[in-house]
Amino acid sequence: MRLERLDADDPRDLLRALRAALGAGPAVALGGAEVPDEVPAGTAVVLTTSGSTGVPKSVVLSRHALTSSALATTARIGAGRWLLPLSGSYIAGVQVLVRGLVQGEEPAVLSGRFSAAAFAHAANGMHSTRGGIAVPRFTSLVPAQLQTLLDAAEHDRAVHRALAGFEAILVGGQALPAAMSERAAARGARIVRTYGSTETSGGCVYDGVPLDGVRVEAVDGELRIAGPTLADGYLDEDLTARVFPTDGDGVRWYRTGDAGGVEDGSVSVTGRIDNVLVSGGVNVSLDRVERVVRELPGLEGAVVVAAPHERWGETPVVVCENGDERSLAAVRAAVEAALGKPARPSRVVVVGTLPRLASGKPDRRAIRALVR
The missing domain is CATH 3.40.50.12780 (ANL, N-terminal domain)
Known part of the structure; x- marks a missing residue:
């Protein structure tokens, strides 16, 4: 079956495409990812999503x-x-x-x-x-x-x-x-x-x-x-x-x-098994946010965890031993530039010592409990 790419900015265009796709076709591709020109018979939509890992996945x-x-x-x-x-x-x-x-x-x-x-x-x-x-x-x-x-x-x-x-x-x-x-x-x-x-x-x-x-x-x-x-x-x-x-x-x-x-x-x-949160309906990889934050001066050892947010459901929170609340503007600007607005941390929490496991790795469960 033929697959046609569509920009879903205009819902009326999408409505027309879906009406055709639910009938004899062609199928419609949404999400902007590279997709083949042909898909199996019976396909209506190929929707590319960030998924639970934050990595794009094309769902048939x-x-x-x-x-x-x-x-x-x-x-x-x-x-x-x-x-x-x-x-x-x-x-x-x-x-x-x-x-x-x-x-x-x-x-x-x-x-x-x-x-x-x-x-x-x-x-x-x-x-x-x-x-x-x-x-x-x-x-x-x-x-x-x-x-x-x-x-x-x-x-x-x-x-x-x-x-x-x-x-x-x-x-x-x-x-x-x-x-x-x-x-x-x-x-x-x-x-x-x-x-x-x-x-x-x-x-x-x-x-x-x-x-x-x-x-x-x-x-x-x-x-x-x-x-x-x-x-x-x-x-x-x-x-x-x-x-x-x-x-x-x-x-x-x-x-x-x-x-x-x-x-x-x-x-x-009760939550995600992997290290991903959903902020305002958008999947955000905490690992990717953490990598961006750790590129900032003084925040090389920062840890990013999820915390409840009244408006967005959950948001990233930066926990670090250095820096202060004034770091928040720089953190939000850097993360937005790299990953988009939904990934912006809502807080910077400064602690005396980051909780760690015996291996020396951050104790993320303890850190989440601390910010919640």
Whole structure:
């Protein structure tokens, strides 16, 4: 099957491309990475993501996987019209459009930079009826966007009405703080916490419960997922073999790299097994941040760890024996230049002596406890 590259800056172009890809093709490539001109039959999207390691990975998603996810979402929360306030270069944005296409309801699109006013304008313009009954409205956000809306809703009635007007608001990409969830509920927003990844065609666990057809198990502390929403794999065949193993019963699993467990059918996620955090829905490799920080004068021995952040979920924090809080501006500028804004540390913590293991290596667990 032919594969066409697409710049997802204009969601309407992406919508047209996805409509074709879910039909007879061609498939669409998103993310800007080098990809082949041909992909296996049945492919709809090749989406290149930073992944859990911070290293780009090109995920191959079939028509069957994408539509299975969309149909399972409809079965769980209902059908209606969707609003896209997310970038189309991420799976959450792609899935908003796919759900609309599968349901035969043209999605509404929030154009330009996200703001509370733009969201409210788009949401309040979605009102429609079918047979005299209002068509339910749905949307998908990351926590940072939700916080922007909640802050604005304190004094803007239009934003408040928009939040309360959705049948369900999917929130994923990172952990949702309990305080933010409570604020949303107080504003009448019906929040559904989602868990998933590009490799699972987006969220496949809603409020801790897997979607119909999805299986989640914990193996040696790592969450693994099976079901019809799984990607076919990666363009890298060796990586596919490692991350998508098949068990003795012929069941194909996706190794998430997330630590967690499953109890009484409820999935809990406790963090990443590797050294990566998710800040504002973007994966950030702490190893890469640390390498940049250690290039700065006086910070050669600095350690970078993850710490909770009210707005972004998690952010990098620099811990060092030298320097002071005035180092923060230089650190943020250097990291932004090398890795982008989501990777910028939020704090510099100066300690007398860095906790270390017997081997002399930094005791990262102790350091994380210190900054948290």
